[in-house]
Amino acid sequence: xxxxxxxxxxxxxxxxxxxxxxxxxxxxxxxxxxxxxxxxxxxxxxxxxxxxxxxxxxxxxxxxxxxxxxxxxxxxxxxxxxxxxxxxxxxxxxxxxxxxxxxxxxxxxxxxxxxxxxxxxxxxxxxxxxxxxxxxxxxxxxxxxxxxxxxxxxxxxxxxxxxxxxxxxxxxxxxxxxxxxxxxxxxxxxxxxxxxxxxxxxxxxxxxxxxxxxxxxxxxxxxxxxxxxxxxxxxx
Ligand SMILES: Nc1ncnc2c1ncn2[C@@H]1O[C@H](COP(=O)(O)OP(=O)(O)OP(=O)(O)O)[C@@H](O)[C@H]1O
Numbered sequence: 001x002x003x004x005x006x007x008x009x010x011x012x013x014x015x016x017x018x019x020x021x022x023x024x025x026x027x028x029x030x031x032x033x034x035x036x037x038x039x040x041x042x043x044x045x046x047x048x049x050x051x052x053x054x055x056x057x058x059x060x061x062x063x064x065x066x067x068x069x070x071x072x073x074x075x076x077x078x079x080x081x082x083x084x085x086x087x088x089x090x091x092x093x094x095x096x097x098x099x100x101x102x103x104x105x106x107x108x109x110x111x112x113x114x115x116x117x118x119x120x121x122x123x124x125x126x127x128x129x130x131x132x133x134x135x136x137x138x139x140x141x142x143x144x145x146x147x148x149x150x151x152x153x154x155x156x157x158x159x160x161x162x163x164x165x166x167x168x169x170x171x172x173x174x175x176x177x178x179x180x181x182x183x184x185x186x187x188x189x190x191x192x193x194x195x196x197x198x199x200x201x202x203x204x205x206x207x208x209x210x211x212x213x214x215x216x217x218x219x220x221x222x223x224x225x226x227x228x229x230x231x232x233x234x235x236x
Contacts, residue, residue, distance in 0.1 A: 014039045014074065014203050015171050017060045021068035022052075022226075029055040030066065030226045035205070039170070042194050042204035044214035047223035053207045054175060056223060060205060061094055061173050062086035074170070091120065095169035095202070097193065099179040101160030103148035109155075110135065110144040113162035120167065127166075134162040137199075138192050154185035161193055165200065172197050174206040178213055190216045 016036035022029045030052045037043050045053045058064035060071055062078045063086075071078040073093065078086065090096075103112045110131045117127035135141050138158045148156055157177065164172055177193060178186030194216050197204040206217060214220045222229040 019069035020066045033228045037203040042217035044217040044220045045207045051223045052226040095164030095172040097174040097177045099176040109159045171203045
């Protein structure tokens with residue numbers, strides 16, 4: 001993990017997107033969209049369907065190259081990197097949590113969480129041991145050997161969160177992470193996601209339709225018709 005907090009000078013956001021624009025054909029998916037997030041901070045991105053939330057998340061995470069504006073991660077222009085460098089960056093510095101965790105059914109919970117480490121070249125035993133360490137933090141102690149089919153929806157999503165955190169990312173992106181869960185389970189998963197990311201001094205950028213989920217974050221950014229509204233007030 002890169003440490004952007006070290007060194008002299010004022011702290012700068014770990015990740016920022018400024019004046020981002022993206023068109024798909026004739027659709028203006030984003031224009032004048034900006035968002036910055038600090039280490040240890042969580043930001044929820046809200047807005048109507050089709051307003052550009054996912055496009056903003058994809059631009060910030062280097063999945064999509066914006067047509068205009070810039071994305072800075074740790075002082076590096078993400079939008080100017082080659083596809084190979086962006087792929088490396090996503091693997092090593094970013095973690096992703098999706099609506100459905102997409103765990104591999106033939107692997108145990110701990111092996112699933114260890115997959116990013118194995119893809120980085122770590123040996124299976126070491127990788128699983130490191131993933132195992134995350135399980136108590138996420139309320140998953142004792143479930144390390146279970147197959148995904150033996151986990152509840154909330155447990156499986158927490159294994160997905162462990163997988164997103166196992167490489168100690170600087171930024172975690174979450175797209176509707178509680179979208180497939182009932183309200184109570186969603187609340188538990190959100191609490192764990194926000195607190196674990198904060199404790200690890202990572203930043204969280206979370207897209208959601210659910211105000212209850214968004215309120216768990218430090219700030220809410222509204223996206224309307226491809227624009228972010230003025231950087232909003234801090235939630236409580
Ligand atoms: N790959 C694509 N090709 C063409 N149009 C796209 C593509 N991706 C998104 N769009 C369009 O861009 C606009 C913004 O889409 P985006 O998915 O970012 O919105 P969203 O706010 O995340 O929506 P939702 O809440 O429904 O997931 C929409 O009009 C959408 O139809």
